[in-house]
Amino acid sequence: MVQRKRVLALSLAVSLSLSMLAGCGGNVTPSDSKGSSPSPAATGVVTKQEEPVAISFTTPLYNEPPNFQSDYYKELDKLANVKLAIKAIPFNAYKEQLNLALSSNELTDVVVNLELFDPVTIGAVRQGAFHDLTPYLGDLKKYPNLAGIPKQIWDNSKIDGKVFAIPRPRGLTDQSLHIRKDWLDKLGLKAPSTVEELRDVLKAFVEKDPDGNGKNDTYGLAVFGATLNSASAPLGSAFGANKPTFEGDKLLIPWMTNGYRDMLEYFRGLYADKIITQEYSVQKFGQDTEMFQSGKAGVVGSSINGAWDIWTNTKKTDPKAEILTLPPLKGPGGDASFLPSGYLGGIMISSKVPKDKVEKILKYLDQSASKEFVDFEKYGIEGKHHTKENGLPKVNDEMYKKEIGNASLMVGYYDPYNKALHAKATPEFNEVQKKVSDQYAAKGVPNPLEGLISDTNAKRSADLFKDRNTILTKVVVGQSTMEEWDAYLNRLKADPDVQKILKEYADQYKLKFGDKK
Incomplete structure (x- = not known):
């Protein structure tokens, strides 16, 4: 014993x-040392020889x-x-x-x-x-x-x-947006609380030389890939993309919803104002974080507990750097928070x-x-x-x-x-992140397709949706109109196999939640 x-x-x-x-x-959650062995009731440890x-x-x-x-x-x-x-x-x-x-x-x-x-x-x-x-x-x-x-x-x-x-x-809780607090302070700006305020702050980061080097060489938001990863996940919920959306007896995939369309228009504006890098669609995982850490962007998406490592690495470039994890931003369709699996x-x-x-x-x-x-x-x-x-x-x-x-x-x-918490972070830093995590948990919206199965999607999605990312990118960069995005979705939803996918998702949703919508 x-x-x-x-x-x-x-x-x-x-x-x-x-x-x-x-x-x-290294991202583990610190807790107090108890200094004693657990009780059998707590762990299920056997108390007699079997x-x-x-x-x-x-x-x-x-x-x-x-x-x-x-x-x-x-x-x-x-x-x-x-x-x-x-x-x-x-x-x-x-x-x-x-x-x-x-x-x-x-x-x-x-x-x-x-x-x-x-x-x-x-x-x-x-x-x-x-x-x-x-x-x-x-x-x-x-x-x-x-x-x-x-x-x-x-x-x-x-x-x-x-x-x-x-x-x-x-x-x-998981994805959030981190912002350069020292840039906000330098420009006399408050931390944004809505997606519209975020856009104004991001534009200021591009136009007002927040790093003070006298050059027009900073971006507002770092993203990567055609689907705008790391930022689209939390922001999508602010536009209502993750709300279960039914059309008759069919459940739409989140990127087919009007909420997602509104988010595309938002990013389309960010691209036009050069708030996101013009090469974002071909950038890979990690390059967004590298942009932030090297002082080239003022906001980046990451897990809540990723803030400590990001801040630590950013300070290697700029010792005066400070980072703030934004709480869920309000948008026209809800709050910028989603619940992972x-x-x-x-x-x-x-x-x-x-x-x-x-x-x-x-x-x-x-x-x-x-x-x-x-x-x-x-x-x-x-x-x-x-x-x-x-x-x-x-x-x-x-x-x-x-x-x-x-x-x-x-x-x-x-x-x-x-x-949310990082083992190497200071207790004070973790306490702030814990409170932010609670805000994300309280306002988070799950992906409506979480845990749902569509056999047709598994077999046919690679072919049916093969053009999606190409069209998505063209819309964001202004090579295609929003109306062309609408036409693309209408063609998809008229396809018999896509209809089967959406019907299968709706049936699975009902199996999971009953008639709740």
């Missing part, structure tokens, strides 16, 4: 492998494989009363290998699936490859840690209205697993959804994989990589701020 207390008396809450999967290494449950487990691997026979994995087995047989597949080959396992009916007991709504996964589910966990989970009273995952995340991850995967939870893939159980074993596996997965188990995955054994400094764990990176690695075997627990 002394060893167990030392193992589980940890402090931070989000697992290393989960944060790496999210593509933002036969360990043998579980074969397929999971992605992002770096070199660790020693799966190390003390860490032996202790994990002991704590959870399981015997894990781990099949870790390099991330770049993961999807292909998982599809091969599905086609050859060679699934392990448990599988981490990163793309629940991939057509292959949907087909496998409908052919009976995975257990429907709905009757096993019931009202979740038997699984108190899984019950901590919000209903919205469960709903978003359901397939055909049923639970085939335990969602690996994330926060329900709230999960990163899920954990599925092969239908070959006997029913009595399913419940034992779910018991383990419930344990793995506790903070204590996730902290154990993140830090390992005290004295071997980490030491304590000022009450906080300091990881031995070399030993961690060798004996633990990043093959996540856990569901993870729900932390509403895991996309």
Whole structure:
């Protein structure tokens, strides 16, 4: 028991492998160190000796494989009363290998699936490859840690209205807009609170030399790609693009709505005023952030917790730089905030697993959804994989990589701020970001197609919508009129296959929400 207390008396809450999967290494949520081992009620740890449950487990691997026979994995087995047989597949080959396992009916007991709504996964589910966990989970009273995952995340991850995967939870806030506060101060401007005020500020950033170098070389807003990524996501909601929009018995895809059209007109104006770079459509992911960090743009879209890294890097260019995360801006169709899915893939159980074993596996997965188990995955054994400094764990990176690695075997627990707070940020900075995150959560609008399936879309979308980005770009840069965009949409909506897609989405929406619109 002394060893167990030392193992589980940890402090931070989000697992290393989960944060790496999210593509933002180092972005974890700090919390207070409790300094004591968890209660069995909190974690589901067995209190009497039972036969360990043998579980074969397929999971992605992002770096070199660790020693799966190390003390860490032996202790994990002991704590959870399981015997894990781990099949870790390099991330770049993961999807292909998982599809091969599905086609050859060679699934392990448990599988981490990163793309629940991939057509292959949907087909496998409908052919009976995975257990429907709905009757096993019931009202979740038997699984108190899984019950901590919000209903919205469960709903978003359901397939055909049923639970085939335990969602690996994330926060329900994400994208926001960050602005150069020092530029605002230099020009005597207030932080914008509406999309119209934002446009005025962006124009000032272009025309009034906010960096003081005497040159007309700054842009207002950094974006990338034909779909105006990183800015269109939050701003789309301000124009009403994410409101469920029905035409008869069909549910429109968000980019077919009038709200999206209004947003296009907005960006069309930004382009005409040279507020966004004229080459935006061919720029790649990351180039927008580079523009901001190099002092070439005054606003950029990113996750809320991305503000700290962006600010830190911007200060390398300009030590006087200050950054502010804007709250949701008001627009003609709502507020500039959208709710993400709230999960990163899920954990599925092969239908070959006997029913009595399913419940034992779910018991383990419930344990793995506790903070204590996730902290154990993140830090390992005290004295071997980490030491304590000022009450906080300091990881031995070399030993961690060798004996633990990043093959996540856990569901993870729900932390509403895991996309808002940064482990390296100051407490004061994180407190501000936490409040901003609360504002985004309160006003966020989900994508109406979240968790909905259209078989026709999966088969035909690449061909049906192949011209969309080209036409989209022509409209924004002024080579095509808004009326030509309208004509394009009308042609699409008259296509029989597009009509099938929109009808299938409407049927799925009704399955998920009933007759609510």
